[in-house]
Amino acid sequence: MTLRQAQDDLASARLLIVGPQGSGKGTQGIRVAEALNIPVVSTGDIFRANIKEGTELGQKVTAILDAGDLVPDELTSEIVRDRLSQDDAQGGFLLDGYPRNTAQVHHLDAFLGEHDASLDAVILLDVPRAESIARLSLRAVEQGRSDDTEEAIAHRLDIYEHETAPIISMYEERGIVDRIDGVGSLDEITARISAALAARGIGQLV
Helix, strand or coil, X not given: CCXXXXXXXXXXXXXXXXXXXXXXXXXXXXXXXHHHCCCEXXXXXXXXXXXXXXXXXHHHHHXXXXXXXXXXXXXXXXHHHXXXXXXXXXXXXXXECCCCCHHHHHHHXXXXXXXXXXXXXXXEEECCHHHHHHHHHHXXXXXXXXXXXXXXXXXXXXXXXXXXXXXXHHHHHCCCEEEEECCCCHHHHHHHHHHHHHXXXXXXXX
């Protein structure tokens, strides 16, 4: 059975959620994944888990980060391919944090293509830059994170905007991007996502 057949049989979905820091994509991603009974595949979570457990992968990533470098696209893609090959992802998945650039989009396309599959939808949480900064600044105060200065937050948002714009353009050309207003209560935003996915024939979240 191919990846596509397995997922179609379960009437599930292959999704990607993107949004700037402070957009709430982590929370919304979990809500969507739980409603559709698919796993959240977060590269950040995978890296952190391996670092904590001291695995060979964790040691590799630690060495790279300690050197001040970014984890190479090839290594990141290898990790994601391995995760998507596991049994619980055969009925669909929600990607968070990957693909992060155009090279990773091509890596993901190649992997899914090998299984006669493709992404069904890209959930883009639209949040104004000022709103993201305000949310992150508040979170920094609440969590006592003195390193989260407004300048540092703005720099991370710059990186997000620079990396994500080309990815979104690629997926918009395929007609699979759903732009969701990310301002409002958690339930309001979830309802917007649900409506967008339902229009594509994907599940029912609320």
